[in-house]
Amino acid sequence: MNTRTYSNTPSPTCDVRTRILTAAGERFAQFGYNKTTMAEIAKDCDMSAANLYRFFKNKLDIGSNLACACLDTKLLLVKNVVQQTQQPAAERLHNVVLQILSHTHNEWANNPRINEMVTAICDARLEIVNQYELNRHNLIVELLEDGVRRDEFSIPDVQDTAEAITTAITLFSVPLFMSLHNLETFEKRAKSVVQLMLSGLKKR
Amino acid sequence: MNTRTYSNTPSPTCDVRTRILTAAGERFAQFGYNKTTMAEIAKDCDMSAANLYRFFKNKLDIGSNLACACLDTKLLLVKNVVQQTQQPAAERLHNVVLQILSHTHNEWANNPRINEMVTAICDARLEIVNQYELNRHNLIVELLEDGVRRDEFSIPDVQDTAEAITTAITLFSVPLFMSLHNLETFEKRAKSVVQLMLSGLKKR
DNA sequence: ATGCTGAACATTCAAGATAATGTTCAGCAT
DNA sequence: ATGCTGAACATTATCTTGAATGTTCAGCAT
Numbered sequence: 371m372n373t374r375t376y377s378n379t380p381s382p383t384c385d386v387r388t389r390i391l392t393a394a395g396e397r398f399a400q401f402g403y404n405k406t407t408m409a410e411i412a413k414d415c416d417m418s419a420a421n422l423y424r425f426f427k428n429k430l431d432i433g434s435n436l437a438c439a440c441l442d443t444k445l446l447l448v449k450n451v452v453q454q455t456q457q458p459a460a461e462r463l464h465n466v467v468l469q470i471l472s473h474t475h476n477e478w479a480n481n482p483r484i485n486e487m488v489t490a491i492c493d494a495r496l497e498i499v500n501q502y503e504l505n506r507h508n509l510i511v512e513l514l515e516d517g518v519r520r521d522e523f524s525i526p527d528v529q530d531t532a533e534a535i536t537t538a539i540t541l542f543s544v545p546l547f548m549s550l551h552n553l554e555t556f557e558k559r560a561k562s563v564v565q566l567m568l569s570g571l572k573k574r
Numbered sequence: 575m576n577t578r579t580y581s582n583t584p585s586p587t588c589d590v591r592t593r594i595l596t597a598a599g600e601r602f603a604q605f606g607y608n609k610t611t612m613a614e615i616a617k618d619c620d621m622s623a624a625n626l627y628r629f630f631k632n633k634l635d636i637g638s639n640l641a642c643a644c645l646d647t648k649l650l651l652v653k654n655v656v657q658q659t660q661q662p663a664a665e666r667l668h669n670v671v672l673q674i675l676s677h678t679h680n681e682w683a684n685n686p687r688i689n690e691m692v693t694a695i696c697d698a699r700l701e702i703v704n705q706y707e708l709n710r711h712n713l714i715v716e717l718l719e720d721g722v723r724r725d726e727f728s729i730p731d732v733q734d735t736a737e738a739i740t741t742a743i744t745l746f747s748v749p750l751f752m753s754l755h756n757l758e759t760f761e762k763r764a765k766s767v768v769q770l771m772l773s774g775l776k777k778r
Numbered sequence: 779a780t781g782c783t784g785a786a787c788a789t790t791c792a793a794g795a796t797a798a799t800g801t802t803c804a805g806c807a808t
Numbered sequence: 809a810t811g812c813t814g815a816a817c818a819t820t821a822t823c824t825t826g827a828a829t830g831t832t833c834a835g836c837a838t
Contacts, residue, residue, distance in 0.1 A: 404821090407799060418813050420802075429800065536767035538742035540751075547744075562738035570774030606792095622783050624832075633830065670809060782834075791828070798821070806813080 385568065387425050389415050390441075394432045402495040403433055416472050429493055437491040439483065441502040444473055448506060459517030460572065463535075464564045471542035478548040485545050507532055514571075523571045529570070538563055554568045591629050593619050593641075598636045607637055607691040634698055642694040644688060645706040648677055652710060663721030667739075668768045670717065675746035675764050682752040689749050692752065704726045711736055718775075727775045735775070742767055 393414035397406040408429055412419040426432045449472050451465045492499040510532040517523035525531050541547050542560055553558075575652035575689045597618035601610040612633055616623040655669045689746050696703040714736040729735050745751050746764055755763075 374623050408801085409799075419800080420814080423801070424811080438809060489700070530766045531770060533763055534770040537745050537763050538768050538770070540745040541741050547748075559737055560739050562734045566738040566771060566774050567736060568774070570770050570772070612831085613829075623830080624784080625782060627831070632799080779838080780822105782838100783834105785828070785833095787830100787832075787833105789828105791826105793826090794824085796823075797823105798819105800817100800819070800826105802814105802817075803815095805815105807828100808810080 374484055377549050386415075390422060390425055390432065395436050398433070398436065398487050399481065399484050402483045403490055431477055431490065433487060433491045433497055434498060435487045437498060439493075440488050441498065444470075445502065445505050446507070447473060448509050452509050452516075454548075455516070459513055459520060459522045460568050462513055463517075463568065464561075466510070467539055467542065467560050468488060468557065470539065471556055472553075474543055474545055475553050476549050478545045489545065503536070510535055517571070525571060534565060538567065584617055590619075594626060594629055594636065595639055597668050599640050599643075602637070602640065603685065603688050606687045607694055626704045634695065637691060637695045638699055638702060641692045641699075643700060644692050645702065648674075649706065649709050651677055652713050656720075657714050657718070663717055663724060664772050666717055666763075667721075667772065667775075670714070671746065671764050671768050672761065674743060675760055676757075678747055679747055679752050679757050679760060682749045693749065707740070711740055714739055721775070729775060739771060742771060769773070 385534075387557055392409065393405070394411045397414070408419045408422055413431070414421075422432075426435070429513060448466055451469050452460055454462055457465075511528055514523060514525055514528045514532055518528070539560075542556065545553055548556075554573050584691045587699065591749055595725070598610065598615045601614060612623045615636070616626055619626075626636075630639070651673050652670055655666055655673050658666055658669075661669075715732055718729055718736055722729055722732070743764075746760065752760075758778060
């Protein structure tokens with residue numbers, strides 16, 4: 371008669387985690403990670419602070435989950451550009467770099483609190499940013515290999531080249547630098563960098 | 575080189591300025607900028623703290639002069655590499671990048687105090703780092719133009735390309751990043767970046 | 779006049795006290 | 809048994825205040 375009311379990963383529990391993350395995310399975005407207390411998050415979820423610890427190891431763990439989600443979003447943007455397979459690889463590389471720049475600049479300008487949170491969490495949990503970098507590296511590898519496959523690019527060592535590209539666009543990936551110039555200046559620079567890289571990658 | 579805009583006073587005064595800078599430099603290197611007091615610098619020079627203000631506007635001004643000197647040293651290293659005109663431009667570009675990396679890493683590892691001072695001063699006086707960047711940009715322009723003149727390079731826009739190169743080696747220029755990897759990893763990356771850039775610059 | 783100083787003043791730093799927050803857990807309610 | 813809480817405890821942040829330091833200037837010595 372009754373359908374099963376529980377499972378291996380009980381859905382109520384998942385729901386609660388999501389509710390907590392949503393509440394915490396809103397607080398963090400509005401007031402920052404440090405200024406948000408566990409008690410406040412708990413109140414938003416109509417529960418006690420102690421109860422939060424049944425779903426997350428601690429505050430940093432909540433922050434880490436949110437930071438991961440932010441980085442995943444960032445990654446998804448890049449992925450979407452890379453997988454526009456109807457476009458030439460060269461154009462996609464160009465778009466990837468400008469996408470990364472525009473996202474970094476945008477977050478820095480419009481969501482400073484979230485940005486501050488991501489930075490703080492990544493400071494405390496280096497593996498998160500490592501994972502993100504690795505994933506982004508793999509996306510660039512995918513793009514380069516596709517370019518080679520299509521005879522657009524000629525690349526001796528794809529791994530090395532992907533690393534070189536990642537390194538070369540550091541300025542556009544680190545929020546800290548965003549205060550140095552306005553977006554137009556950055557875009558001009560990004561285009562110069564892409565042009566320089568492409569002239570080295572293209573097959574002739 | 576950074577122009578000294580601070581004084582055109584006679585040579586005995588310059589001597590005192592030099593003595594003060596030397597004393598301050600030693601203290602800053604050993605104890606850091608913040609932990610060094612004007613009174614201590616003054617005592618090292620057998621004078622009163624008040625007398626320091628006859629030669630420098632304030633403590634930051636002393637720090638600025640020393641920071642400029644550090645950046646001038648850095649610049650001189652690059653200049654020396656660029657002006658090894660018996661070497662191919664490509665090789666010189668390679669050496670410039672590795673020189674910058676090695677110097678950044680070395681200062682970070684061996685002179686953390688001085689490094690901290692330069693960073694602090696540059697935070698307070700952005701024009702110092704701007705001047706340094708401009709000078710370095712010009713050196714790279716010089717190198718690129720030389721490469722073009724010798725028919726090694728083919729470069730549509732030297733200014734843009736020099737900017738692109740400066741941008742692409744950000745990771746190797748900023749002390750803050752030095753904690754991310756060990757020197758070998760950085761050198762490997764630097765070589766990849768140089769190779770990528772060179773394959774774009776070289777005439778074929 | 780010139781070069782310098784000691785003392786005064788303004789600002790920053792640091793140590794200790796206090797409050798706020800993060801975390802844990804025994805125990806209550808269902 | 810399970811889910812949750814209030815209270816206790818540990819850690820971290822904030823505030824306060826005296827001391828240290830940066831800076832200025834009237835006045836002394838040459």
